[in-house]
Amino acid sequence: AQKITQTQPGMFVQEKEAVTLDCTYDTSDQSYGLFWYKQPSSGEMIFLIYQGSYDEQNATEGRYSLNFQKARKSANLVISASQLGDSAMYFCAMREWNTDKLIFGTGTRLQVFP
Amino acid sequence: DVKVTQSSRYLVKRTGEKVFLECVQDMDHENMFWYRQDPGLGLRLIYFSYDVKMKEKGDIPEGYSVSREKKERFSLILESASTNQTSMYLCASSTGGANQPQHFGDGTRLSIL
Numbered sequence: 623a624q625k626i627t628q629t630q631p632g633m634f635v636q637e638k639e640a641v642t643l644d645c646t647y648d649t650s651d652q653s654y655g656l657f658w659y660k661q662p663s664s665g666e667m668i669f670l671i672y673q674g675s676y677d678e679q680n681a682t683e684g685r686y687s688l689n690f691q692k693a694r695k696s697a698n699l700v701i702s703a704s705q706l707g708d709s710a711m712y713f714c715a716m717r718e719w720n721t722d723k724l725i726f727g728t729g730t731r732l733q734v735f736p
Numbered sequence: 737d738v739k740v741t742q743s744s745r746y747l748v749k750r751t752g753e754k755v756f757l758e759c760v761q762d763m764d765h766e767n768m769f770w771y772r773q774d775p776g777l778g779l780r781l782i783y784f785s786y787d788v789k790m791k792e793k794g795d796i797p798e799g800y801s802v803s804r805e806k807k808e809r810f811s812l813i814l815e816s817a818s819t820n821q822t823s824m825y826l827c828a829s830s831t832g833g834a835n836q837p838q839h840f841g842d843g844t845r846l847s848i849l
């Protein structure tokens with residue numbers, strides 16, 4: 623069965639520092655997609671970044687980058703130059719092949735302190 | 737910008753009531769989804785729909801049903817609410833393209849007393 627694992631329930635980082643949020647996945651499919659979402663305390667889910675299984679380059683979106691290691695089945699999110707507004711829950715998710723269904727991890731709560 | 741609107745941010749109902757959660761999207765997306773979110777469990781898929789009048793069970797459909805009479809609207813129904821259905825409910829929609837994300841509403845915090 624496909625599964626997403628986020629082993630860090632909570633993380634702390636100082637403002638302006640970089641932080642890595644871990645995500646590992648399990649699938650037997652060759653084609654899949656990986657997504658990261660941010661959920662502030664207000665509750666909405668905000669899409670951050672996407673990585674396709676065949677993408678050779680790591681995805682980047684502004685201060686967000688995805689450290690994709692296919693052989694290790696990991697898709698870690700790196701946030702550079704953390705800001706106070708980055709404090710939120712972060713979810714890693716995988717799209718099943720040939721469907722639009724997402725499987726989510728349990729999330730990591732990031733707190734950025736001054 | 738895609739807009740997914742859920743009818744209520746907070747809702748309190750009583751055990752045994754029939755509860756309707758409404759979701760509307762304005763981007764003509766084919767696919768719509770209902771998730772529930774519980775601490776430590778992440779988001780779990782309840783039901784989804786790829787077209788009008790079409791529905792598929794997700795991972796935890798028991799105690800729920802859905803309705804999609806129009807493309808833009810996807811309703812989640814709790815047939816007889818129970819306290820274990822107290823949760824955060826999130827609706828999402830998407831075009832279904834390989835690299836296209838699901839777009840979420842703001843969520844409904846539902847309490848069943």
